[in-house]
Amino acid sequence: MAVITLNKSIFRLVVGTVLFTTVGVLVSMWATTSSHAQKQLNRNLNVAQNVLTQVLASREQQLYISANALTLDFPFRSAVATRDEATIQSVLQNHGDRIEADLMALISLDGQLISSTNDALEKNTPFAYPDFIKSTVQEGGGTTLMLLDDKLYQVIILTVDAPRPIALALVGFELESALLAQLKNITQLEISLQVRQNAQLIFSESTLKPMQAFEVFDQQNQEFSWFDTVLLQKQDYISKSFVISEINEQAVWVVLSENIEQVFSEFNQLQTTISVVAFVSMLITLIFGAMFSRRLSKPLGKLARIAQRISNGDYQKSFNHEQHELAEVQALSSAFSAMQDNIQARESKIIFQANHDILTRVNNRYHIEKLLDDKLQLNENFQAIGINIFGFRGINDIFGYQSGDTCLRILASRVAELGGLTARLTGGELLWVPDSAQSFEHLALLKTKLEQPIDDAGVVINLKIAIGVIECPTQADSAQLLFRRMNIVLDEAQITRQLLLKFDPAIEQRYLRRLSIIVELKKVLATEQQELSLAYQPKLNIGANKIRSVEALIRWNSATLGFVSPEDFITIAEQAGFIDKITEWVIKRAVSDALVIKAAGIELCIAINLSAHDVMNEDLLPFVVQLLDQHNLPRSALSFEITESDVVKDPAKAIKHLSAFREYGFVVAIDDFGTGYSSMAYLKNLPVDTLKVDKSFVLKLNTQVGDQHIVQTVLKLAKSFGMDVVAEGVENQATLTLLQEWGCEYAQGYHICKPIAVSALIDWYHTHIDQNWLESL
Numbered sequence: 001m002a003v004i005t006l007n008k009s010i011f012r013l014v015v016g017t018v019l020f021t022t023v024g025v026l027v028s029m030w031a032t033t034s035s036h037a038q039k040q041l042n043r044n045l046n047v048a049q050n051v052l053t054q055v056l057a058s059r060e061q062q063l064y065i066s067a068n069a070l071t072l073d074f075p076f077r078s079a080v081a082t083r084d085e086a087t088i089q090s091v092l093q094n095h096g097d098r099i100e101a102d103l104m105a106l107i108s109l110d111g112q113l114i115s116s117t118n119d120a121l122e123k124n125t126p127f128a129y130p131d132f133i134k135s136t137v138q139e140g141g142g143t144t145l146m147l148l149d150d151k152l153y154q155v156i157i158l159t160v161d162a163p164r165p166i167a168l169a170l171v172g173f174e175l176e177s178a179l180l181a182q183l184k185n186i187t188q189l190e191i192s193l194q195v196r197q198n199a200q201l202i203f204s205e206s207t208l209k210p211m212q213a214f215e216v217f218d219q220q221n222q223e224f225s226w227f228d229t230v231l232l233q234k235q236d237y238i239s240k241s242f243v244i245s246e247i248n249e250q251a252v253w254v255v256l257s258e259n260i261e262q263v264f265s266e267f268n269q270l271q272t273t274i275s276v277v278a279f280v281s282m283l284i285t286l287i288f289g290a291m292f293s294r295r296l297s298k299p300l301g302k303l304a305r306i307a308q309r310i311s312n313g314d315y316q317k318s319f320n321h322e323q324h325e326l327a328e329v330q331a332l333s334s335a336f337s338a339m340q341d342n343i344q345a346r347e348s349k350i351i352f353q354a355n356h357d358i359l360t361r362v363n364n365r366y367h368i369e370k371l372l373d374d375k376l377q378l379n380e381n382f383q384a385i386g387i388n389i390f391g392f393r394g395i396n397d398i399f400g401y402q403s404g405d406t407c408l409r410i411l412a413s414r415v416a417e418l419g420g421l422t423a424r425l426t427g428g429e430l431l432w433v434p435d436s437a438q439s440f441e442h443l444a445l446l447k448t449k450l451e452q453p454i455d456d457a458g459v460v461i462n463l464k465i466a467i468g469v470i471e472c473p474t475q476a477d478s479a480q481l482l483f484r485r486m487n488i489v490l491d492e493a494q495i496t497r498q499l500l501l502k503f504d505p506a507i508e509q510r511y512l513r514r515l516s517i518i519v520e521l522k523k524v525l526a527t528e529q530q531e532l533s534l535a536y537q538p539k540l541n542i543g544a545n546k547i548r549s550v551e552a553l554i555r556w557n558s559a560t561l562g563f564v565s566p567e568d569f570i571t572i573a574e575q576a577g578f579i580d581k582i583t584e585w586v587i588k589r590a591v592s593d594a595l596v597i598k599a600a601g602i603e604l605c606i607a608i609n610l611s612a613h614d615v616m617n618e619d620l621l622p623f624v625v626q627l628l629d630q631h632n633l634p635r636s637a638l639s640f641e642i643t644e645s646d647v648v649k650d651p652a653k654a655i656k657h658l659s660a661f662r663e664y665g666f667v668v669a670i671d672d673f674g675t676g677y678s679s680m681a682y683l684k685n686l687p688v689d690t691l692k693v694d695k696s697f698v699l700k701l702n703t704q705v706g707d708q709h710i711v712q713t714v715l716k717l718a719k720s721f722g723m724d725v726v727a728e729g730v731e732n733q734a735t736l737t738l739l740q741e742w743g744c745e746y747a748q749g750y751h752i753c754k755p756i757a758v759s760a761l762i763d764w765y766h767t768h769i770d771q772n773w774l775e776s777l
Contacts, residue, residue: 017308018285022278045240048187048256055183056154056244059173060143063156065559066099067141067171071158080106080114080160080167088115096171103153103172109137109165120149121170129248132157136168145175145245145252147195147203152252180207190237190257197250208257212237310340357424359405360412365483368423368431372479375433376472384476385432385443386468386486387415387450390494392428399461404428406456407463414450425483429490443467444500466493469502495575513561517569518576520560525581532556534589535755536606538764539726539748540773542740547765549605549639551748552590553755554582574611583614584623587638591627593758594637600762607639609671615642615654625664635665641692643671651685659687669726673714684721690746691718695729698749702734715742740774 070076070091079087088106096104096117105116111133113121127133129146136142141158155172159165180191184207192206237257245252355367363371375382389395389407396404408428416422421433438446447467454461468489476482485503488511493501501507524531536550556564573579590606597604614620628637640661642654658668669690693714697707711727718725727739730749739747752773753764 018282022282044187044189044258045238045256048189048191049240049242049254051187052183052191052254052256053244055186059154060156062099063143063154063171063173064141064158066095066101067156067158067169070095070171071160071169077160077162077166081162083114085115089117092117099171101171102174103148103155103170105170106160107133107157107168107170109133109167114167118148120151120153132247133168137165140165144247146172146247147250147252150203151176152193152195152203152205175205177205177207180205187256190259192255192257194241194253194255195250196253197248202250206255208237306340310343357412360409360424360430362412362416362430363421363423365423365425368421368425369479369483371421372433372472372482376477376479379473381474382433382472383437384470384472384482384486385434385438386425386470386490387411387430387432388466388468388490388494389428390464390466390499395461399456399459403456403459403461407454407461410454411450411463411465414452418446425486429487431486438469440469440500440502443469447500464499466490466499467501468493469500471503475503514572516561517564517572520558521556521569521573521582522578524556524558525578525585531558532585532589533757534586534593535757536593536761537748537755538753538761539607539746540736540752542736542744542747542774545773547604547752547768549607549746550761551607551641551755552586552593552609554586555755570611574613579611579613580617580620583608583610583620587624587627590638591631591633594633595631596758597762598633598637600766602762602765604765605636605639605667607641607669610640610642612642612654615657618657621657621660621664624666636667639667639669641669641671655685655687662687662689688723690724690726692726692728695749698727698729698735699731701727701738702732708738711739711744712742715744719743736773 073091073095075087076091078084079091092104092106092115095101101117103116103118103120105118105121106114107127108114111127111130113123113125113127116123121127128148129144132142132144132146136157137159141156143154143156146153146155152175153172154175155170157168157170160167160169175193180193183191190206190208190212192204192208194201195203238260239255239257241253241255243251244254355363357364372384389411392404392408395407408424412422412424412430415430415432418432418434420435421431423431425431447465451463451465454463468486470476470482470485470489472482476485485508488508489501489503491511492507493499533555535553535555537553538547539549539551540546541548554566554570556566556569558564570579570582573582586608590608594604594606597606610620624638628635642658661668667690668688669692670686670688671692672694673691691714693711697710697714701707701711715725724745726746726748727735727744728748730736730739730747730751732751735749736747736751753768756764
């Protein structure tokens with residue numbers, strides 16, 4: 001066997017080790033970055049497809065609303081029934097101009113065009129898509145994409161019923177280049193539309209230049225090849241195509257294209273940089289290896305192997321370093337031993353910290369997500385139980401964050417002692433996956449056990465928790481879906497005070513509706529709109545037999561959600577933290593309507609409802625005063641009402657702020673009196689002028705003896721405090737007569753008038769100005 005020198009052996013070892021490591025790193029780096037770039041490309045295309053689909057769905061909804069409004073218009077249906085062509089043409093033209101439709105037409109049931117606003121549909125000619133007309137007549141309507149006169153339209157056709165179908169109304173928007181440009185700005189992708197009939201291209205529109213579009217259309221069905229695309233640059237764009245409509249053997253395709261260079265440019269630059277750095281590093285290492293190889297022999301080789309073992313994560317073998325005559329080698333050997341121990345300890349600590357919550361020492365969200373996905377991939381059936389500290393923010397505010405941390409830490413330890421998997425998801429929310437399914441009754445017992453008071457340095461904190469239960473995989477087949485639905489069910493549990501609640505799809509629907517209400521309401525409040533309005537319900541001054549005041553009631557008829565009850569959106573706005581925006585809008589509109597009422601020669605006081613947040617808002621009173629002064633209105637133009645349950649949340653602060661309202665001359669009333677936390681202790685100190693008896697005690701006052709006793713008691717109580725009383729829910733003359741006999745000052749209800757718009761209120765007032773309300777109607 002040939003003998004080689006120590007220098008050559010060490011040099012070969014250094015060369016081989018460095019070269020192997022560098023090549024491995026480069027190959028891994030190239031594969032990883034390229035794979036990531038390709039995934040990003042696919043993700044961008046999928047996201048763009050979803051965005052485009054949603055945009056078309058939104059335009060379809062807009063078409064439906066517009067077409068439905070047209071077909072429900074009585075004059076239009078009458079004109080269609082009588083074939084009044086002039087009226088039909090006028091209505092189509094006006095309606096189309098109003099909604100900016102590109103295509104408006106009326107079609108007979110046998111497919112003949114009766115009237116049209118666009119030359120693409122010529123009057124008294126057969127409609128180009130007779131099969132679609134037949135299906136539309138059978139189903140009452142339909143929507144599709146149509147190619148007419150070399151233009152692509154998104155159309156909806158609805159039957160005009162009187163009451164049976166007598167014709168078809170067509171409304172359409174053109175899918176023009178401007179829309180494609182807008183979608184391109186949103187998705188940051190090139191968008192092309194194709195219409196193919198029997199696989200032959202008969203129409204195309206694209207944000208690409210013609211030559212680029214031709215290349216994309218030609219290559220859209222080719223498989224993606226990283227080697228051909230990135231290295232050989234055979235393709236400029238990678239595309240994804242899908243069909244969005246088919247009619248009369250015509251298929252409308254959407255082609256989404258992304259520039260390859262934009263996606264891979266940064267990755268290619270990164271790969272090049274790393275490659276250069278790796279090459280330079282390897283060159284430097286080889287030079288220094290040649291320089292020092294004369295002094296280093298076996299110990300260096302041994303240490304190199306040990307270093308390689310440590311770099312691979314093998315820390316279990318003991319480190320036996322031998323004495324060496326070179327002090328540097330000896331020091332290096334000792335350092336390697338210490339390094340192995342320290343790295344092992346730090347890595348163990350890092351792994352633990354990466355997988356566990358630092359405060360509670362249970363699994364964190366990211367680690368439990370992996371564990372849950374593993375269980376779901378194995379198709380295991382298990383129960384996921386969410387545990388949330390009810391009012392956790394209040395504990396932090398009252399006792400301090402340290403006490404809040406203590407509560408969370410102790411609760412987590414109690415849950416962990418139950419076995420199974422325990423994790424902290426966020427804030428005061430824990431997740432428990434028991435080893436076996438828990439019954440509802442057993443969970444109720446566990447809830448009581450977990451809620452045992454916590455003694456934190458002599459301060460006893462009473463816990464209250466909300467528990468949500470989800471069955472997996474039937475109700476959640478992924479960890480992310482589980483987390484989302486757990487958040488929904490815990491949110492529902494706290495809102496409804498059902499602190500032990502199982503997941504139900506209806507809960508998710510309510511949650512999604514709440515989100516929709518929040519989104520739409522914020523949008524409405526931020527823009528000039530006609531969806532919100534105020535209705536006014538008169539209050540009868542029984543003693544004077546006159547209408548002296550009205551209550552302002554907000555109404556919301558959403559273009560997207562339809563009519564939304566105030567009980568729904570007011571509560572959601574309070575929870576979402578923007579009730580002040582609604583109150584500001586109501587006050588502004590009430591002041592504006594007060595000017596209209598005053599101009600009509602009527603003197604009325606408008607009562608505005610305030611939430612607990614409004615009462616605590618120190619900026620509200622200056623805003624109201626400034627608004628009234630700006631429009632030269634007296635303080636008597638407005639009054640304010642607040643429910644007693646809102647006052648009791650912070651009586652001291654509420655009394656202070658309500659006193660400020662009184663000092664400025666505003667009348668203040670307690671609304672829905674008798675349904676909340678009525679208390680003589682704070683009622684006697686409240687700076688209020690009026691009590692409003694809740695309508696639940698007034699609706700059947702003429703027949704329910706118990707309600708009569710309650711109302712009479714409230715009247716006596718109010719008189720003892722020098723307050724007036726308003727009875728809500730007066731539905732008949734007998735009730736009004738009783739209230740007069742008992743000395744009630746005001747009556748409000750449908751017997752007098754339902755809530756009406758300000759214009760109707762003015763007419764109603766003039767009509768009933770001399771009416772004797774105390775006589776039988």
